[in-house]
Amino acid sequence: MKILFDSGSPTSFLxxxxxxxxxxxxxxxxxxxxxxxxxxxxxxxxxxxxxTFPVEDLQITVAAYVLESMDYRMLIGNPILHRYPKLLSIILTSTPNRTLLHHRLK
Known part of the structure; x- marks a missing residue:
């Protein structure tokens, strides 16, 4: 799933x-x-x-608005990144990030 982590977004979208x-x-x-x-x-x-989906030892719960048209399959906004600070750490330390999330979110 192609996900954008957007610390500037006040909400999440799917x-x-x-x-x-x-x-x-x-x-x-x-x-x-x-x-x-x-x-x-x-x-x-x-x-x-x-x-709710697992990423390593976390269970991430996201409330998201549904959109018909967007470039990504999901946009995770700042409230989720703030609630799960370890998530951002996992994303930033994975190499490559896309491979990590692809396997974690299947």
């Missing part, structure tokens, strides 16, 4: 394709409108999910 692949139950939310890297582009979502 691509709608992953919701289907992982067979996750979605929850309705009030409309959440946000802007990405390009200030003129904005999106709105009304769905969210909660998922």
């Amino acid at each position: 691509h709608s394709d992953m919701v289907k692949i992982l067979n996750l139950r979605t929850n309705q939310t009030p409309p959440f409108r946000f802007r990405g890297f390009i200030p003129t582009d904005s999106s709105t979502t009304t769905q969210a999910v909660s998922l």
